[in-house]
Amino acid sequence: MPVKKPNLTGRFKKGQSGNPKGRPKGSATAQSGSALDIIVNRTLTIRKAGEPQEVSVQEALQHQTYRKAIDGDKPSRREVLKMIRIREAYLHKQGQPTKLQASTRRMEPTDPDNANEAMLILGIASIDEVALEMDDHKPPLKLEPWAVQAALGRRRGGSKLTEKEIREIKRCTRDQDIIRWPRGTDQ
Template sequence: MTDDGSRDDSKAGYKKPPVATRFKKGQSGNPKGRPRGRHRHAPYEAVLGQLVTIREDGVERKVTAAEAFLLQLAKRGLKRDISAAQSAMTVIEEGKALRAANDPGLTEMIINLVSPGSVNTALEPLRMARKLDAYRDTARMALEPWIVEAALERLGERHLTREEQRIVLKATRTPWKVNWPDWWEERP
Protein backbone atom coordinates (compact mmCIF):
# COMPACT_ATOMS: atom_id res chain seq x y z
CA MET A 1 0.00 0.00 0.00
CA THR A 2 1.13 3.53 -0.70
CA ASP A 3 0.91 6.55 1.60
CA ASP A 4 -2.40 7.64 0.12
CA GLY A 5 -4.01 4.17 0.71
CA SER A 6 -4.03 2.91 -2.92
CA ARG A 7 -2.41 -0.38 -3.97
CA ASP A 8 1.05 -0.30 -5.44
CA ASP A 9 0.90 -2.81 -8.31
CA SER A 10 4.38 -1.99 -9.55
CA LYS A 11 6.12 -4.15 -6.99
CA ALA A 12 6.90 -7.65 -8.16
CA GLY A 13 7.15 -10.60 -5.84
CA TYR A 14 5.52 -13.83 -4.81
CA LYS A 15 2.33 -14.26 -6.88
CA LYS A 16 2.82 -10.74 -8.26
CA PRO A 17 4.44 -10.70 -11.71
CA PRO A 18 5.81 -7.42 -13.01
CA VAL A 19 3.11 -5.06 -14.34
CA ALA A 20 4.55 -5.04 -17.87
CA THR A 21 4.22 -8.84 -18.24
CA ARG A 22 0.83 -9.27 -16.59
CA PHE A 23 -2.13 -10.39 -18.72
CA LYS A 24 -4.59 -7.66 -19.46
CA LYS A 25 -8.12 -8.16 -18.24
CA GLY A 26 -10.06 -10.37 -20.69
CA GLN A 27 -6.89 -11.57 -22.44
CA SER A 28 -6.25 -15.33 -22.64
CA GLY A 29 -3.25 -16.78 -20.88
CA ASN A 30 -2.74 -19.12 -23.82
CA PRO A 31 -3.53 -17.04 -26.92
CA LYS A 32 -2.72 -19.73 -29.50
CA GLY A 33 -4.27 -22.48 -27.39
CA ARG A 34 -4.99 -26.03 -28.45
CA PRO A 35 -6.13 -26.27 -32.08
CA ARG A 36 -9.86 -26.85 -32.45
CA GLY A 37 -10.93 -30.46 -32.89
CA ARG A 38 -7.57 -31.89 -32.01
CA HIS A 39 -7.60 -35.04 -29.83
CA ARG A 40 -11.35 -35.08 -29.67
CA HIS A 41 -11.80 -38.25 -31.68
CA ALA A 42 -10.02 -41.58 -31.50
CA PRO A 43 -7.55 -42.15 -34.37
CA TYR A 44 -9.72 -44.75 -36.11
CA GLU A 45 -8.36 -44.08 -39.57
CA ALA A 46 -4.76 -44.45 -38.40
CA VAL A 47 -5.47 -47.74 -36.63
CA LEU A 48 -8.10 -49.37 -38.86
CA GLY A 49 -6.39 -48.30 -42.08
CA GLN A 50 -3.22 -50.27 -41.33
CA LEU A 51 -2.57 -53.42 -43.33
CA VAL A 52 -2.55 -56.71 -41.44
CA THR A 53 -1.86 -60.25 -42.62
CA ILE A 54 -4.60 -62.83 -42.19
CA ARG A 55 -4.49 -66.54 -42.92
CA GLU A 56 -7.47 -68.37 -44.40
CA ASP A 57 -7.08 -72.10 -44.94
CA GLY A 58 -3.29 -71.75 -44.89
CA VAL A 59 -3.23 -68.94 -47.46
CA GLU A 60 -1.97 -65.56 -46.25
CA ARG A 61 -3.23 -62.26 -47.61
CA LYS A 62 -3.06 -58.61 -46.58
CA VAL A 63 -6.19 -56.66 -45.69
CA THR A 64 -6.92 -53.51 -43.73
CA ALA A 65 -7.43 -53.85 -40.00
CA ALA A 66 -11.02 -52.70 -40.48
CA GLU A 67 -11.67 -55.51 -42.98
CA ALA A 68 -9.99 -58.07 -40.72
CA PHE A 69 -12.11 -56.87 -37.82
CA LEU A 70 -15.31 -57.16 -39.88
CA LEU A 71 -14.32 -60.63 -41.12
CA GLN A 72 -13.74 -61.76 -37.53
CA LEU A 73 -17.09 -60.31 -36.47
CA ALA A 74 -18.87 -62.05 -39.34
CA LYS A 75 -17.11 -65.34 -38.54
CA ARG A 76 -18.23 -65.14 -34.91
CA GLY A 77 -21.73 -64.23 -36.08
CA LEU A 78 -21.88 -67.34 -38.26
CA LYS A 79 -20.92 -69.38 -35.22
CA ARG A 80 -24.17 -68.20 -33.57
CA ASP A 81 -22.70 -65.32 -31.53
CA ILE A 82 -25.81 -63.12 -31.62
CA SER A 83 -24.13 -59.88 -30.53
CA ALA A 84 -21.35 -60.32 -33.09
CA ALA A 85 -23.92 -61.01 -35.82
CA GLN A 86 -25.89 -57.90 -34.87
CA SER A 87 -22.74 -55.78 -34.84
CA ALA A 88 -21.64 -57.14 -38.22
CA MET A 89 -25.08 -56.48 -39.70
CA THR A 90 -25.05 -52.92 -38.31
CA VAL A 91 -21.66 -52.24 -39.90
CA ILE A 92 -22.81 -53.78 -43.18
CA GLU A 93 -25.99 -51.67 -43.21
CA GLU A 94 -23.96 -48.52 -42.46
CA GLY A 95 -21.61 -49.43 -45.30
CA LYS A 96 -24.57 -49.96 -47.62
CA ALA A 97 -26.03 -46.58 -46.69
CA LEU A 98 -22.69 -44.84 -47.16
CA ARG A 99 -22.12 -46.50 -50.53
CA ALA A 100 -25.68 -45.69 -51.66
CA ALA A 101 -25.12 -42.03 -50.75
CA ASN A 102 -21.86 -41.92 -52.73
CA ASP A 103 -23.04 -44.07 -55.64
CA PRO A 104 -26.82 -43.94 -56.20
CA GLY A 105 -26.53 -46.71 -58.83
CA LEU A 106 -25.57 -49.28 -56.17
CA THR A 107 -28.61 -51.16 -54.91
CA GLU A 108 -27.19 -54.22 -53.19
CA MET A 109 -23.99 -55.38 -51.50
CA ILE A 110 -23.24 -59.09 -51.26
CA ILE A 111 -20.62 -60.41 -48.86
CA ASN A 112 -19.47 -63.94 -49.57
CA LEU A 113 -17.55 -65.46 -46.66
CA VAL A 114 -16.82 -68.86 -48.22
CA SER A 115 -13.29 -70.13 -47.78
CA PRO A 116 -11.56 -71.10 -51.02
CA GLY A 117 -12.27 -74.73 -51.88
CA SER A 118 -14.91 -75.19 -49.15
CA VAL A 119 -18.64 -74.62 -49.40
CA ASN A 120 -19.48 -75.89 -45.92
CA THR A 121 -19.59 -72.37 -44.47
CA ALA A 122 -22.14 -71.36 -47.12
CA LEU A 123 -24.43 -74.39 -46.77
CA GLU A 124 -25.53 -73.72 -43.19
CA PRO A 125 -26.58 -70.05 -43.57
CA LEU A 126 -28.47 -71.03 -46.74
CA ARG A 127 -30.15 -73.81 -44.71
CA MET A 128 -29.09 -76.36 -47.29
CA ALA A 129 -27.15 -78.42 -44.74
CA ARG A 130 -26.61 -78.58 -41.01
CA LYS A 131 -23.60 -79.36 -38.85
CA LEU A 132 -24.10 -82.57 -36.96
CA ASP A 133 -22.18 -81.13 -33.99
CA ALA A 134 -22.81 -77.37 -33.64
CA TYR A 135 -19.92 -76.92 -31.19
CA ARG A 136 -17.11 -78.30 -33.37
CA ASP A 137 -15.65 -76.35 -36.28
CA THR A 138 -14.73 -79.55 -38.11
CA ALA A 139 -18.08 -81.28 -37.61
CA ARG A 140 -19.59 -83.24 -40.50
CA MET A 141 -22.28 -81.44 -42.51
CA ALA A 142 -25.48 -83.22 -43.51
CA LEU A 143 -27.76 -82.16 -46.38
CA GLU A 144 -31.34 -81.12 -45.66
CA PRO A 145 -34.06 -83.32 -47.23
CA TRP A 146 -35.52 -80.56 -49.41
CA ILE A 147 -32.20 -79.88 -51.14
CA VAL A 148 -31.75 -83.59 -51.88
CA GLU A 149 -35.25 -83.73 -53.43
CA ALA A 150 -34.56 -80.62 -55.52
CA ALA A 151 -31.23 -82.03 -56.76
CA LEU A 152 -32.85 -85.36 -57.69
CA GLU A 153 -35.53 -83.53 -59.67
CA ARG A 154 -32.83 -81.68 -61.61
CA LEU A 155 -31.30 -84.99 -62.70
CA GLY A 156 -34.26 -85.59 -65.01
CA GLU A 157 -33.80 -88.92 -66.83
CA ARG A 158 -30.30 -89.49 -65.46
CA HIS A 159 -30.11 -92.04 -62.60
CA LEU A 160 -27.46 -92.38 -59.94
CA THR A 161 -25.52 -95.61 -59.50
CA ARG A 162 -26.10 -97.65 -56.40
CA GLU A 163 -22.78 -96.40 -54.91
CA GLU A 164 -23.75 -92.77 -55.59
CA GLN A 165 -27.12 -93.45 -53.96
CA ARG A 166 -25.36 -94.76 -50.80
CA ILE A 167 -23.22 -91.60 -50.67
CA VAL A 168 -26.29 -89.34 -50.99
CA LEU A 169 -28.13 -91.36 -48.37
CA LYS A 170 -25.23 -91.06 -45.91
CA ALA A 171 -24.94 -87.31 -46.60
CA THR A 172 -28.64 -86.61 -45.91
CA ARG A 173 -29.52 -85.42 -42.41
CA THR A 174 -32.95 -87.09 -42.20
CA PRO A 175 -33.15 -89.52 -45.14
CA TRP A 176 -36.51 -91.00 -44.05
CA LYS A 177 -38.13 -87.59 -44.74
CA VAL A 178 -36.99 -87.50 -48.40
CA ASN A 179 -39.49 -88.40 -51.12
CA TRP A 180 -37.19 -90.72 -53.04
CA PRO A 181 -37.94 -91.26 -56.76
CA ASP A 182 -39.31 -94.59 -57.95
CA TRP A 183 -35.98 -95.65 -59.53
CA TRP A 184 -34.11 -95.14 -56.19
CA GLU A 185 -32.83 -98.52 -54.94
CA GLU A 186 -31.11 -97.68 -51.62
CA ARG A 187 -33.55 -97.15 -48.75
CA PRO A 188 -32.91 -95.60 -45.31
Protein backbone atom coordinates (compact mmCIF):
# COMPACT_ATOMS: atom_id res chain seq x y z
CA MET A 1 0.00 0.00 0.00
CA PRO A 2 1.52 3.35 -0.98
CA VAL A 3 2.20 5.95 1.75
CA LYS A 4 0.39 9.26 1.25
CA LYS A 5 2.39 12.41 1.67
CA PRO A 6 0.79 14.98 3.96
CA ASN A 7 -0.66 18.06 2.35
CA LEU A 8 1.83 20.79 3.31
CA THR A 9 -0.21 23.54 1.74
CA GLY A 10 -2.59 24.92 4.36
CA ARG A 11 -5.50 27.25 4.16
CA PHE A 12 -3.31 30.30 4.73
CA LYS A 13 -0.26 31.47 2.90
CA LYS A 14 3.03 31.70 4.76
CA GLY A 15 3.06 34.85 6.89
CA GLN A 16 -0.71 35.29 6.78
CA SER A 17 -2.60 35.12 10.09
CA GLY A 18 -5.57 32.87 10.58
CA ASN A 19 -7.13 35.61 12.69
CA PRO A 20 -6.39 38.90 10.95
CA LYS A 21 -8.64 40.98 13.27
CA GLY A 22 -7.05 39.55 16.46
CA ARG A 23 -8.71 38.84 19.78
CA PRO A 24 -11.82 40.92 20.42
CA LYS A 25 -11.43 43.75 22.94
CA GLY A 26 -12.78 43.04 26.41
CA SER A 27 -12.25 39.29 26.22
CA ALA A 28 -12.04 37.43 29.53
CA THR A 29 -8.28 36.74 29.50
CA ALA A 30 -7.38 40.33 28.71
CA GLN A 31 -9.45 41.68 31.63
CA SER A 32 -8.61 39.29 34.44
CA GLY A 33 -4.80 39.08 34.34
CA SER A 34 -3.00 36.32 36.20
CA ALA A 35 -4.31 34.73 39.38
CA LEU A 36 -1.42 36.28 41.31
CA ASP A 37 -2.36 39.77 40.01
CA ILE A 38 -5.92 39.27 41.20
CA ILE A 39 -4.76 38.27 44.71
CA VAL A 40 -2.03 40.90 45.08
CA ASN A 41 -4.29 43.74 43.90
CA ARG A 42 -6.89 43.09 46.61
CA THR A 43 -6.95 45.18 49.74
CA LEU A 44 -7.21 44.13 53.35
CA THR A 45 -8.42 46.07 56.35
CA ILE A 46 -5.92 45.90 59.19
CA ARG A 47 -5.69 47.76 62.48
CA LYS A 48 -2.72 49.99 63.12
CA ALA A 49 -2.65 51.69 66.51
CA GLY A 50 -6.30 50.69 66.94
CA GLU A 51 -7.39 52.42 63.71
CA PRO A 52 -8.65 50.46 60.67
CA GLN A 53 -6.47 50.95 57.61
CA GLU A 54 -6.77 49.67 54.02
CA VAL A 55 -3.58 48.09 52.65
CA SER A 56 -2.79 45.91 49.64
CA VAL A 57 -2.04 42.24 50.13
CA GLN A 58 1.52 42.93 48.99
CA GLU A 59 1.96 45.64 51.63
CA ALA A 60 0.45 43.42 54.34
CA LEU A 61 2.86 40.61 53.43
CA GLN A 62 5.80 43.01 53.52
CA HIS A 63 4.76 44.25 56.97
CA GLN A 64 4.40 40.67 58.22
CA THR A 65 7.84 39.77 56.85
CA TYR A 66 9.30 42.86 58.51
CA ARG A 67 7.72 41.97 61.88
CA LYS A 68 9.02 38.40 61.65
CA ALA A 69 12.50 39.70 60.79
CA ILE A 70 12.46 41.96 63.84
CA ASP A 71 11.39 38.95 65.96
CA GLY A 72 14.47 37.05 64.78
CA ASP A 73 13.21 34.85 61.92
CA LYS A 74 16.33 34.36 59.77
CA PRO A 75 14.60 33.77 56.40
CA SER A 76 12.52 36.92 56.99
CA ARG A 77 15.68 38.88 57.80
CA ARG A 78 17.22 37.76 54.51
CA GLU A 79 14.04 38.76 52.65
CA VAL A 80 13.98 42.23 54.25
CA LEU A 81 17.66 42.75 53.42
CA LYS A 82 16.89 41.69 49.85
CA MET A 83 14.05 44.27 49.71
CA ILE A 84 16.45 46.95 50.99
CA ARG A 85 19.09 46.05 48.36
CA ILE A 86 16.49 46.20 45.57
CA ARG A 87 15.25 49.57 46.83
CA GLU A 88 18.79 50.94 47.11
CA ALA A 89 19.64 49.78 43.57
CA TYR A 90 16.47 51.40 42.22
CA LEU A 91 17.18 54.70 44.00
CA HIS A 92 20.79 54.64 42.78
CA LYS A 93 19.63 54.00 39.21
CA GLN A 94 17.19 56.94 39.48
CA GLY A 95 20.01 59.19 40.71
CA GLN A 96 18.31 59.71 44.06
CA PRO A 97 20.26 59.60 47.29
CA THR A 98 19.35 56.80 49.62
CA LYS A 99 17.25 57.92 52.53
CA LEU A 100 18.56 55.50 55.12
CA GLN A 101 18.76 57.12 58.49
CA ALA A 102 21.83 56.31 60.49
CA SER A 103 21.01 54.85 63.85
CA THR A 104 23.53 54.53 66.61
CA ARG A 105 23.27 51.97 69.33
CA ARG A 106 25.82 51.81 72.07
CA MET A 107 26.68 48.46 73.52
CA GLU A 108 28.34 48.98 76.83
CA PRO A 109 30.55 46.13 78.01
CA THR A 110 29.09 46.45 81.51
CA ASP A 111 25.48 45.94 80.37
CA PRO A 112 24.80 42.18 80.05
CA ASP A 113 21.40 42.78 78.41
CA ASN A 114 23.09 44.40 75.40
CA ALA A 115 25.50 41.48 75.16
CA ASN A 116 22.57 39.06 75.34
CA GLU A 117 20.76 40.94 72.58
CA ALA A 118 23.88 40.89 70.41
CA MET A 119 24.28 37.13 70.89
CA LEU A 120 20.62 36.57 69.96
CA ILE A 121 20.88 38.76 66.85
CA LEU A 122 24.06 37.03 65.71
CA GLY A 123 22.65 33.55 66.40
CA ILE A 124 25.38 32.74 68.93
CA ALA A 125 22.80 32.02 71.62
CA SER A 126 19.10 31.24 71.89
CA ILE A 127 16.55 31.67 74.66
CA ASP A 128 16.35 28.70 77.02
CA GLU A 129 12.59 28.03 76.97
CA VAL A 130 12.72 25.64 79.96
CA ALA A 131 14.45 28.16 82.21
CA LEU A 132 12.23 30.95 80.86
CA GLU A 133 9.16 29.27 82.37
CA MET A 134 10.79 29.43 85.80
CA ASP A 135 11.95 33.07 85.63
CA ASP A 136 10.16 35.12 82.98
CA HIS A 137 11.47 38.60 83.81
CA LYS A 138 14.89 38.07 82.20
CA PRO A 139 15.25 35.55 79.36
CA PRO A 140 18.02 33.04 80.11
CA LEU A 141 20.28 32.14 77.19
CA LYS A 142 21.98 28.95 76.04
CA LEU A 143 24.96 29.07 73.70
CA GLU A 144 24.59 27.45 70.29
CA PRO A 145 26.81 24.36 69.87
CA TRP A 146 28.53 25.77 66.78
CA ALA A 147 29.70 28.82 68.76
CA VAL A 148 31.05 26.67 71.60
CA GLN A 149 32.77 24.42 69.05
CA ALA A 150 34.36 27.44 67.36
CA ALA A 151 35.61 28.75 70.72
CA LEU A 152 37.06 25.36 71.65
CA GLY A 153 38.74 25.16 68.25
CA ARG A 154 40.50 28.50 68.86
CA ARG A 155 42.07 27.36 72.14
CA ARG A 156 45.75 27.00 71.37
CA GLY A 157 48.28 25.43 73.66
CA GLY A 158 46.42 26.42 76.81
CA SER A 159 46.13 24.27 79.85
CA LYS A 160 43.83 21.27 79.87
CA LEU A 161 40.16 22.07 80.59
CA THR A 162 39.27 21.45 84.23
CA GLU A 163 36.21 19.48 85.31
CA LYS A 164 34.63 22.72 86.54
CA GLU A 165 35.15 24.40 83.13
CA ILE A 166 33.68 21.40 81.33
CA ARG A 167 30.59 21.40 83.60
CA GLU A 168 30.14 25.14 83.06
CA ILE A 169 30.42 24.78 79.26
CA LYS A 170 27.87 21.95 79.30
CA ARG A 171 25.50 23.94 81.53
CA CYS A 172 25.57 26.95 79.21
CA THR A 173 25.29 25.07 75.89
CA ARG A 174 21.95 24.29 74.24
CA ASP A 175 22.85 20.84 72.90
CA GLN A 176 26.01 19.86 74.78
CA ASP A 177 25.95 16.22 73.62
CA ILE A 178 27.14 17.10 70.11
CA ILE A 179 30.25 19.03 71.19
CA ARG A 180 33.56 17.51 70.10
CA TRP A 181 35.97 18.08 72.96
CA PRO A 182 39.66 18.85 72.36
CA ARG A 183 42.18 16.05 72.60
CA GLY A 184 43.24 15.29 76.12
CA THR A 185 39.84 16.18 77.58
CA ASP A 186 38.21 13.37 79.51
CA GLN A 187 34.81 13.31 77.80
